[in-house]
Amino acid sequence: xxxxxxxxxxxxxxxxxxxxxxxxxxxxxxxxxxxxxxxxxxxxxxxxxxxxxxxxxxxxxxxxxxxxxxxxxxxxxxxxxxxxxxxxxxxxxxxxxxxxxxxxxxxxxxxxxxxxxxxxxxxxxxxxxxxxxxxxxxxxxxxxxxxxxxxxxxxxxxxxxxxxxxxxxxxxxxxxxxxxxxxxxxxxxxxxxxxxxxxxxx
Numbered sequence: 448x449x450x451x452x453x454x455x456x457x458x459x460x461x462x463x464x465x466x467x468x469x470x471x472x473x474x475x476x477x478x479x480x481x482x483x484x485x486x487x488x489x490x491x492x493x494x495x496x497x498x499x500x501x502x503x504x505x506x507x508x509x510x511x512x513x514x515x516x517x518x519x520x521x522x523x524x525x526x527x528x529x530x531x532x533x534x535x536x537x538x539x540x541x542x543x544x545x546x547x548x549x550x551x552x553x554x555x556x557x558x559x560x561x562x563x564x565x566x567x568x569x570x571x572x573x574x575x576x577x578x579x580x581x582x583x584x585x586x587x588x589x590x591x592x593x594x595x596x597x598x599x600x601x602x603x604x605x606x607x608x609x610x611x612x613x614x615x616x617x618x619x620x621x622x623x624x625x626x627x628x629x630x631x632x633x634x635x636x637x638x639x640x641x642x643x644x645x646x647x648x649x
Contacts, residue, residue, distance in 0.1 A: 452481030456488050463495060471495050486516035494525050497532065505529050520550035527559055536563045554580045558590045565597050573597050588617045592624060599631050607631050622648045 448454060459474035475492040482488060493508035506529045512522040527542030543560035546553055561576030577597060580590040595610030611628035618624070629644030 450481055452478040452485070452488070455481070456485075456491065459491060459495075463491075463498075468495060468498055472499070484515055486512040486519055486522065489515070490519060490522040490525060493522070493529075497525065497529055500532070502529050502532055518549055520546040520553050520556065523549065524553065524556045524559060527556070527563075531559065531563060536566050539563045552583050554584045554587055554590065557583070558587065558593060561590070561597075562593050565593070565600065570597060570601055586617055588614050588621075591617070592627070595624075595627060595631075599627070599634075604631050604635050608635075 455474040455478035459471045459478065462468075462471035462474060472492065472495050475488060475495060478488050479485065479492060489508045489512035493505045493512065496502075496505035496508060506526065509522050509526040509529065513519055513526065516522070523542050523546035527539040527546065530536070530539035530542060540560055540563050543556045543563065546556035547560070550556070557576045557580035561573045561580065564570075564573035564576060574594075574597065577590050577594040580587055581594070584590070591610050591614040595607045595614065598604070598607035598610060608628055608631055611624050611631070614621070615624045615628070625644040625647040629641045629648070632638075632641035632644060
C-alpha cells in the first residue's frame with residue numbers, strides 16, 4: 448500500500464524513537480502528501496524538524512496543527528519548545544501556558560515551563576512547576592534532572608546530588624546526569640566522587 452499515509456505515519460514514529468531522524472522525516476513527508484491537513488502528522492513532523500534545528504519549518508507545521516485542532520496540547524507544548532530553542536523564554540512560557548490550559552496535568556509542559564522559568568531566573572516559579580510535575584509523575588526523569596539543575600543553581604548542592612542520583616537510577620546510561628552531578632560534587636569539594644562521575648562521561 449505505497450500511498451497509505453497512516454502506515455508512513457506509524458513507521459515514522461518508530462523510526463524517530465529509534466533515532467532514525469532523517470528516515471522519520473521522509474516518512475512524515477510521504478504521509479502528509481497523502482493527508483496534508485492531518486494535525487497529528489503535522490505535530491509529529493514539527494517535532495522532528497525541531498530535533499533537526501529546522502526551527503522555522505517546525506513552527507509552521509506546529510502552528511498549522513494548532514489551527515486545525517485548537518485543542519492540541521501536544522502541538523502547543525512542541526511550539527513552546529521551538530521558542531525555547533530560539534532563546535525566547537517568555538514566548539515559550541506563553542505556549543506552555545496554552546498547553547496546560549488545554550491539559551492541566553500535562554507533565555511535559557510543566558517540566559518545560561519550569562525549565563523556561565529557571566532560564567529567566569524565576570526560581571520560585573520553576574520549583575512550583577517541577578515539583579508539580581513530579582507530584583503527578585514521581586519517576587519523571589526529565590523533571591528530576593531539571594530540578595537538580597535548579598537546586599544546583601540555587602546553591603542547594605546536596606539536594607541537587609540527590610535529584611541527579613535518582614535520575615541516574617531511572618536512566619543509568621544517560622551521561623548528562625553524571626556530568627552534572629560531577630560538577631556539583633566538584634563545587635562541594637568532593638573531588639574523588641567528581642572524578643568518578645566525569646569518567647563515566649568520557
